[in-house]
Amino acid sequence: MLYSEKVMEHFAAPHNVGEIENADGIGEVGNEKCGDIMKMYLKINAGIIEDVKFKTFGCGAAIATSSIATEMIKGKSIEEALKLSNKAVVESLEGLPPAKIHCSVLAEQAVKTAIADYYRRQGVDPVPIVGVIQDHCDGQCTIDN
Amino acid sequence: MSNIIYLDNAATTRISPAAREAMEPYLDSLYGNASSLYSLGRESAKALLTSRRSIAEALNCDPREIYFTSGGSEANNWAIKGTARLMEKQGKRHIISSEFEHHAVLHVLQSLEKNGFEVTYLPVYEKGAVRVADLEKAIRPDSALVTIMHVNNEIGTIQPVSDIGAVCKERGILFHSDAVQALGNVPIDIQKLNADFLSLSGHKIHAVKGVGALYISKKIRFAPYIEGGAQESGLRAGTENIAGIAGFAKAAQEAADGVEEKNAKLLPLCDKLYRGIMKLEKVHLNGCYEQRVVNNLNFSFEGIEGESLLLMLDMAGICCSSGSACTSSSLDPSHVLLALGLPHEVAHGSLRISMSRYTTEAEIDRLLEVLPGVVGKLRAMSPLWENIMKNERK
The missing domain is CATH 3.40.640.10 (Type I PLP-dependent aspartate aminotransferase-like (Major domain))
Known part of the structure; x- marks a missing residue:
């Protein structure tokens, strides 16, 4: 198993690590049984993601996908952030080993879960906007990518 | 190299x-x-x-x-x-x-x-x-x-x-x-x-x-x-x-x-390693300390995942191993650590350190110098660690 230089770059010096006090939206995905948990914090102003921070428990790929996903949505509108796909995360990292693709899915879901939380706090039902976020990690460790 | x-x-x-x-x-x-x-x-x-x-x-x-x-x-x-x-x-x-x-x-x-x-x-x-x-x-x-x-x-x-x-x-x-x-x-x-x-x-x-x-x-x-x-x-x-x-x-x-000579040499290193690592908080030795070969120690660090730990040690020029799922193609952590009764999340955070007759005290000292920083860095970005600490304060 070999990580790309880009993955190692983001793992060695991850961007946007931390928490945001009084965040407008927080999303946590994954579970400890599978060994990956991502927690994402958003600061949103007038529909723009002004700041984003993350905390991740997981492997090198989990940390790198969290880092690059935060970079990819920072300063973007909510609409643009919702378009972030796990495929785009993988491409930006110059590829991921097959067993690690699930980390990119977690990153996409962390962003969506945090945005859904933002809408919920605004009193808006997030489902028509964000869609239903499937729990990717069911704790059974049977996913096959 | x-x-x-x-x-x-x-x-x-x-x-x-x-x-x-x-x-x-x-x-x-x-x-x-x-x-x-x-x-x-x-x-x-x-x-x-x-x-x-x-x-x-x-x-x-x-x-x-x-x-x-x-x-x-x-x-x-x-x-x-x-x-x-x-x-x-x-x-x-x-x-x-x-x-x-x-x-x-x-x-x-x-x-x-x-x-x-x-x-x-x-x-x-x-x-x-x-x-x-x-x-x-x-x-x-x-x-x-x-x-x-x-x-x-x-x-x-x-x-x-x-x-x-x-x-x-x-x-x-x-x-x-x-x-x-x-x-x-x-x-x-x-x-x-x-x-x-x-x-x-x-x-x-x-x-x-x-x-x-x-x-x-x-x-x-x-x-x-x-x-x-x-x-x-x-x-x-x-x-x-x-x-x-x-x-x-x-x-x-x-x-x-060379069994005796090797063990006589490694016993103090094993002891130093054990004492040095156990000083960190929320760390466990896997398997008992007495009935073991002196060249192998396996620890679990709560709140962090083994693969990240390995990669960070590698960046410092140190090669170790982990029973974490992420080092294999399956998502399950090591069957050995689960057999000891460890919870999944703790089994994910394991580190195996295994020495040979060529291992020197200076190498062990270097590991003990690097490890606390690496563990601290990973825990600082771990939401799991955050929860562990919160529960501790309760």
Whole structure:
């Protein structure tokens, strides 16, 4: 198993690590049984993601996908952030080993879960906007990518 | 790569100068096939004979009981499948093993289970050792084989193999032990073990990869495992890896002769490592401290994941290993750590440090200098750690 230089770059010096006090939206995905948990914090102003921070428990790929996903949505509108796909995360990292693709899915879901939380706090039902976020990690460790 | 601090000797080891020297003639001018009759072939046959003798001497058995293989996995496959084939003719289709064997044993047993065998996996408890009383309870009239490793590869705990061997002998059950991690770390005397089969590997004891051996007691009559030529008494066909075997024999001799010296050297390092790492908060030693080989320590660090830990240590030039799922293609953490009763999230955060006779105190000091920073950095970005600390404050 070999990580790309880009993955190692983001793992060695991850961007946007931390928490945001009084965040407008927080999303946590994954579970400890599978060994990956991502927690994402958003600061949103007038529909723009002004700041984003993350905390991740997981492997090198989990940390790198969290880092690059935060970079990819920072300063973007909510609409643009919702378009972030796990495929785009993988491409930006110059590829991921097959067993690690699930980390990119977690990153996409962390962003969506945090945005859904933002809408919920605004009193808006997030489902028509964000869609239903499937729990990717069911704790059974049977996913096959 | 000269500045690498290599602390993954349970995975593989560097070649010893003497083993390398023993190989050289057979890589160079003495390239004959040991089955050929002319002098060049006879040189190879001679090397095979002396190698077999020195391994037999190291283990205290007859040279005719040593069969060279491609390594430990093949030896395990051969011993278990060979016994299964032999014993099912007598209607014996029950095998006793442990929950934390190497995959080269577990996967063979699982495939036998699909073919009508029943396997009892003895628990290893928190301390990482099987109990002889459990073994005695598990024995049935149709028990064919007991296969229990001598030293666990992930956590380094020593199993009560002599007692197991004695029980097996008394009850008339064949006994196999995967001793790949034992050779060079504990004294091995096959006569005292009462083992019928013992698996060994070269590259764990400073020989090259791709060579190992299976001890098969002379009372056993196996059918050929690999059919073809008459090599290895007709049981394992294929032209012998003379250079590898010559190096393995030298390395085995060094390993067996050097057990005491090595352990005397590593004991203070093991102790220093243990005390140094246990100073960190929320860290556990996996398996008990007493019944273990001194070259292997395995810890779990709460709140962090093993692969990240490995990668960060690698960036500091230190090679270690982890039982984390992320270092393999499956998402499940190590079956060994789960067998100890560790929760998944703790099993994910494990680190195995395994030393060799070449390990220096300066290398251990460097690890102890780097590790707290790496653990701290990963915990600072871990949401799991945040929760652990919150619960602590409650």
